[in-house]
Amino acid sequence: MTQKWLIxxxxxxVASHYIDYLLEQKEEVIGSIRWNEDLSRIEHCKDKxxxxxxxxxxxxxxxxxxxxxxxxxxSHLAAQSYVPDSYTNPIITVETNTIGTLNxxxxxxxxxxxxxxxxxxxxxxxxxxEVYGKVDEEHIPITIKHPFIPGNQYAIGxxxxxxxxxxxxxxxxxxxxxxxxxxxxxxxxxxxSAENSFAKQIALIEKGKQEPIIKHGNLNSVRTWAxxxxxxxxYYLMIKDENVGKIYNIGGxxxxxxxxxxDYLISLSPLKDKIKxxxxxxxxxxxxxxxxxxxxxxxxxxxxxxxxxxFEQTMQDLLNWWRQEV
Numbered sequence: 001m002t003q004k005w006l007i008x009x010x011x012x013x014v015a016s017h018y019i020d021y022l023l024e025q026k027e028e029v030i031g032s033i034r035w036n037e038d039l040s041r042i043e044h045c046k047d048k049x050x051x052x053x054x055x056x057x058x059x060x061x062x063x064x065x066x067x068x069x070x071x072x073x074x075s076h077l078a079a080q081s082y083v084p085d086s087y088t089n090p091i092i093t094v095e096t097n098t099i100g101t102l103n104x105x106x107x108x109x110x111x112x113x114x115x116x117x118x119x120x121x122x123x124x125x126x127x128x129x130e131v132y133g134k135v136d137e138e139h140i141p142i143t144i145k146h147p148f149i150p151g152n153q154y155a156i157g158x159x160x161x162x163x164x165x166x167x168x169x170x171x172x173x174x175x176x177x178x179x180x181x182x183x184x185x186x187x188x189x190x191x192x193s194a195e196n197s198f199a200k201q202i203a204l205i206e207k208g209k210q211e212p213i214i215k216h217g218n219l220n221s222v223r224t225w226a227x228x229x230x231x232x233x234x235y236y237l238m239i240k241d242e243n244v245g246k247i248y249n250i251g252g253x254x255x256x257x258x259x260x261x262x263d264y265l266i267s268l269s270p271l272k273d274k275i276k277x278x279x280x281x282x283x284x285x286x287x288x289x290x291x292x293x294x295x296x297x298x299x300x301x302x303x304x305x306x307x308x309x310x311f312e313q314t315m316q317d318l319l320n321w322w323r324q325e326v
Contacts, residue, residue, distance in 0.1 A: 004028045006071035008104070009078030010051065013189040014126075016041035018075065018232040023048055025236065030069050032078065041188045056100025062107035067115055073239055075124040076104060079157070082191050083130070086154035093153050098160025101125065105168045122175045124239055125165040129182040129249070130155040134289055141295040144180070144247045151289050166247075175244040179235065182251030182294050186228035186314060187321035195318060198262050202269050203322040212274045214266070217283030219259030221290040226252030227309035237303045246302070249294040254311040261315070268319055 005022055007015050010031025019042060022029050029049040033039065039046055052069065054061040056078055079097050080086065086093040105123075112119050132142050133149035150156045162178060169176035185195050192200075194217070204210035234250050256264075266272050299305065 002026055002028055003072040004030065004069065006030045006032065006065070006069065006074045008032045008054075008056070008074070008076045010049070011037040011039045011041060012077055012081075013041065013186075013191065014184070014228055014231065015077045016045075016188055017186065017228045018077070018235065019045055019049060021229070021232045021236060030071055032065055056096055056103055059103045059107060062103055063110055066107045066111045070111070070116065070119055071121055073122045073124070074104075074108070075126065075235060075239070076101065076161075077126050079126075079161075081154065083152050083154045084192075086152050086157070090153035090156075094157040094160065097154070097157025098164065101161040101164045105164060105174070108174070109168075109172060120175060122177065122239055122242065122244060123165070123168075124177045124179065124235060125161060126235075127162040127165070127178050127180045128155070128158045129180050129251070129292055129294065130289060131159050131162055131180060132289075135291050137291060140291060140293050142249065142293065143295045144249055144298075151285070169245055175242075177238060177243055177245070178247040179238070180247070180249050180294075181231055182226065182249065182292050183223040184226040184228045184231040184252070185318060187317055189228070189318075194258050195261055195265070195315070196322075198265050199315075199319045199322040200326065202265055202275070202319060203326045205275060206269060206271060206323065207326055209326065212271060213276050213278050214262065215278055215280040215283065216258070216262060217280065217285070218288055218290065219257060219262065219277075221258045221288060221292075222255060223258065223261070223292050224251040224294060225254045225256060225261070225311050225314065226250075226307055227314040230307040230309050233308075234299070234303065234305045237305050238299070241303055243302050246298075248299040248302075249296045250299050251292075251294050251296055252307050252311070255293055256311065264312070265315055265319055268316060 032054040054065040080093040131148045133151040165176045168174040201214045
């Protein structure tokens with residue numbers, strides 16, 4: 001049965017892939033966007049969905065968004081999600097991620113209480129593995145019961161988002177699912193996370209627009225890698241199974257250091273023998289989230305989800321995308 005899905009932050013990296021997947025499943029899609037949002041990631045599909053202007057920090061816009069559309073399912077992806085910007089813009093980061101999420105839940109509550117008492121959507125809140133912060137080796141793999149130890153203001157804002165969702169589930173009985181997704185990457189991402197920075201630099205080097213030197217930070221950080229296309233399929237399966245009230249860690253099944261990932265990307269280049277690596281101290285975090293290996297056994301059990309894209313395929317696709325972009 002076709003359902004009506006609201007994706008907040010529809011112009012974002014993950015949202016664009018999520019919308020693609022929902023359209024493939026013949027679902028009806030509404031996307032909320034800010035008035036000045038870059039829509040280039042959804043240029044290919046924006047005519048197939050309904051776009052609505054709304055801002056997480058403008059409660060009135062969120063009330064109209066929910067009241068006018070009454071989506072069956074809400075996947076809340078909108079956020080200030082770039083960690084480096086959270087250091088320079090800490091207040092707006094926390095306001096957007098915490099207060100913005102509270103505004104969204106209040107908009108839903110107002111519609112439920114004052115407009116349509118039968119309205120009861122599933123609300124998927126996209127939290128983050130960053131809430132766990134720097135985890136010591138004895139606590140690996142990371143479970144959902146691990147304490148929150150934020151390493152940046154982005155994580156602080158996501159903790160507030162996560163806590164808000166838990167409260168509205170427990171107190172008001174909202175049908176909430178929370179996901180804490182670990183590293184997921186792929187084409188269309190322009191935020192300069194490590195794999196994107198490296199792929200972009202390699203593409204620039206191949207075009208002769210950069211010296212054959214790749215600047216990097218800590219190469220010893222460990223990540224569990226997943227493809228964004230697998231991530232959105234995971235979200236869809238979880239919601240379709242109505243795993244309401246659950247909190248899930250989700251991630252891929254490939255564990256590699258940042259350095260191993262960089263070496264693989266370099267190996268894909270015809271200039272691999274000429275490319276050198278150089279440490280850039282400005283890329284070293286004071287509190288580095290350097291050991292991200294999670295326990296996602298409950299998610300696997302509840303959904304039977306398994307990643308389809310290999311680490312190698314993800315990195316190849318990412319590099320090819322940046323070759324086109326530069």
